[in-house]
Amino acid sequence: MPATIHDVAKKAGVGIGTVSSVLNNSRPVNEATRQRVLTAITELDFVPNPSGRRLSMGKTHTIGVVVPFFTSPAQIKRLRGVMSVISESEYDISLFAVETLIQRDRVLQTVPHRGRIDGLLIISIDPSADDVHRIQRHNIPTVLVEAYHPNLHSLQIDDTSAAQKAVDYIIELGHRKIAYISEYLDTPFGVFSQHRYQGYCRALKAAGIPINPAYLRECNPEREEGRCMALELLTLPDPPTAIFAYSDLQALGALEAARELNLTVPRDLSVVGYDDIDTARFAQLTTVRQHLFEAGMQGVEYLLDAIENPDMPPVHIQLPTELVIRQTTAPPAR
Amino acid sequence: MPATIHDVAKKAGVGIGTVSSVLNNSRPVNEATRQRVLTAITELDFVPNPSGRRLSMGKTHTIGVVVPFFTSPAQIKRLRGVMSVISESEYDISLFAVETLIQRDRVLQTVPHRGRIDGLLIISIDPSADDVHRIQRHNIPTVLVEAYHPNLHSLQIDDTSAAQKAVDYIIELGHRKIAYISEYLDTPFGVFSQHRYQGYCRALKAAGIPINPAYLRECNPEREEGRCMALELLTLPDPPTAIFAYSDLQALGALEAARELNLTVPRDLSVVGYDDIDTARFAQLTTVRQHLFEAGMQGVEYLLDAIENPDMPPVHIQLPTELVIRQTTAPPAR
DNA sequence: CTGTTAGCGCATTCAA
DNA sequence: TTGAATGCGCTAACAG
Numbered sequence: 092m093p094a095t096i097h098d099v100a101k102k103a104g105v106g107i108g109t110v111s112s113v114l115n116n117s118r119p120v121n122e123a124t125r126q127r128v129l130t131a132i133t134e135l136d137f138v139p140n141p142s143g144r145r146l147s148m149g150k151t152h153t154i155g156v157v158v159p160f161f162t163s164p165a166q167i168k169r170l171r172g173v174m175s176v177i178s179e180s181e182y183d184i185s186l187f188a189v190e191t192l193i194q195r196d197r198v199l200q201t202v203p204h205r206g207r208i209d210g211l212l213i214i215s216i217d218p219s220a221d222d223v224h225r226i227q228r229h230n231i232p233t234v235l236v237e238a239y240h241p242n243l244h245s246l247q248i249d250d251t252s253a254a255q256k257a258v259d260y261i262i263e264l265g266h267r268k269i270a271y272i273s274e275y276l277d278t279p280f281g282v283f284s285q286h287r288y289q290g291y292c293r294a295l296k297a298a299g300i301p302i303n304p305a306y307l308r309e310c311n312p313e314r315e316e317g318r319c320m321a322l323e324l325l326t327l328p329d330p331p332t333a334i335f336a337y338s339d340l341q342a343l344g345a346l347e348a349a350r351e352l353n354l355t356v357p358r359d360l361s362v363v364g365y366d367d368i369d370t371a372r373f374a375q376l377t378t379v380r381q382h383l384f385e386a387g388m389q390g391v392e393y394l395l396d397a398i399e400n401p402d403m404p405p406v407h408i409q410l411p412t413e414l415v416i417r418q419t420t421a422p423p424a425r
Numbered sequence: 426m427p428a429t430i431h432d433v434a435k436k437a438g439v440g441i442g443t444v445s446s447v448l449n450n451s452r453p454v455n456e457a458t459r460q461r462v463l464t465a466i467t468e469l470d471f472v473p474n475p476s477g478r479r480l481s482m483g484k485t486h487t488i489g490v491v492v493p494f495f496t497s498p499a500q501i502k503r504l505r506g507v508m509s510v511i512s513e514s515e516y517d518i519s520l521f522a523v524e525t526l527i528q529r530d531r532v533l534q535t536v537p538h539r540g541r542i543d544g545l546l547i548i549s550i551d552p553s554a555d556d557v558h559r560i561q562r563h564n565i566p567t568v569l570v571e572a573y574h575p576n577l578h579s580l581q582i583d584d585t586s587a588a589q590k591a592v593d594y595i596i597e598l599g600h601r602k603i604a605y606i607s608e609y610l611d612t613p614f615g616v617f618s619q620h621r622y623q624g625y626c627r628a629l630k631a632a633g634i635p636i637n638p639a640y641l642r643e644c645n646p647e648r649e650e651g652r653c654m655a656l657e658l659l660t661l662p663d664p665p666t667a668i669f670a671y672s673d674l675q676a677l678g679a680l681e682a683a684r685e686l687n688l689t690v691p692r693d694l695s696v697v698g699y700d701d702i703d704t705a706r707f708a709q710l711t712t713v714r715q716h717l718f719e720a721g722m723q724g725v726e727y728l729l730d731a732i733e734n735p736d737m738p739p740v741h742i743q744l745p746t747e748l749v750i751r752q753t754t755a756p757p758a759r
Numbered sequence: 760c761t762g763t764t765a766g767c768g769c770a771t772t773c774a775a
Numbered sequence: 776t777t778g779a780a781t782g783c784g785c786t787a788a789c790a791g
Contacts, residue, residue: 440777442777442779443776452776452777477783481783
């Protein structure tokens, strides 16, 4: 039904090779015939069938992007970065949102294949040994964003020291009773939650503050769950005076909990988040800023490089973070 | 380099037709041979090349999604709805984020072609006559979400009456000086902004309140721009006592502006937003809720229907909205 | 400068 | 129940 290259050729009175040539500038074409072809293309509203082109060239012109927690503002901001450079490139993007372990495995099993994608961007998922094995066997250029494996290109922040610095700051303020609302520490997607928790522990240890297990909570990085955990924390017999959260969303939930309990922030409670999403600024939240948009951008840029240049040895980039001090932190009241 | 159906066939000692049969259950296969094929597939880590399959079947198994303002929370929420049903389907998704007019035109020109996609979901863009013409000529199943054209399936809310109800409520509260922070009224993507503005005008007219041009501002639906517009409005010689905004983001900006001016909300200023994004709840913002996630879901569901059933006459669905009253609205102070 | 042909990987006839 | 042959739309190599 749709026009093919043959239709164009016939209409322009030329062979398909010539049409292909003007389409791709792959060889010189007489200006007059070029014009004939061009008008035929316009009249037929012809667009080359990508499947045909892909099959013929052995190149898909699409890159796969695998993202968990598609819902989260932080991921969206990374994705925006991704899209901003993809839009300007000759590549299409195929988006795989994985919410469950099953999906994760299925996607990582079926997507990294030649003929399916030219490159793979994996965000916030530490690939398993099997996954990496497959990726390497199929020789798929791959970049990990906010994840790590020695054999693959990766971009990530130093979660441990970023978290440590945040907690250092809370301690400097004079707090001793500091709770941590974590992502599940054994999440199957990656190990950042452990890194951030380590940073928390290190800061406490360095200050000689014992780690109180009652001050640790694990939940999904969402506002509502953060709120519940904060409610638990703040109604403890000996409640914390500060809460550090794995994500801004959880920190926002903590702010909500404080409000419900008629606690004034930062007088009665200090709260520190992580990510610096847009809402963090609105909520005046002190938080660890990571450059999400840039991470997405750079991720694709490296990927496009890696596609051009398949034998590049793995590059591991460390992205900067900053503690952004706003209105939700202060010395403890007492 | 990657395994093909021929490799599998050779390894299993069968013909490619047999491999294809077990792959697609397209015809009965002897159980023993089936097993041989299956093990060959596993050992080779074979996954069918989608381009080959597409070319052969004349079906791409992918649907295109065109979205402007990819950054906006409202769009993301719709996209989440889209992804949630796509993930469970046999379709891949190809995402086209358009931020500029150029991109919009290019995408709408090159994407709606057989062999490229099986169906098209267009969000928040009113297609031009040309676009619709092309879509129909190429016979591409298409669903419009938050947009409208008589010839294409569409899902949308009644923007005019939703906006009118919101402003009615503000008037009932006793306000007379009601400003409106609009999206650009001549945005080339669609006409909702005009609809909402009409709703605003109608409510005012019905209450016998003259429309004050000084109380109208146009800007992009973003927080920072909303903040600037609100700042202008609130420093007017005769400032409004209530602000209605085209989007929650702009309303959030208005809240910020009020804070900067030491205005207490809702005592000194009432603010009403539109969308009910997640942050709206956090900010206790009174707003017009539309069911974004569901709109995305239903959009794809209709699209999948339309793909199965290409001759279905255009369906036009009206989605409900609700005014959610929270803490940013009250009678005017005086 | 241009027309013709082979082949990309697959599903699907048609024979056997 | 299965193998071999055809064609999907295209690019690139080949021949003129």
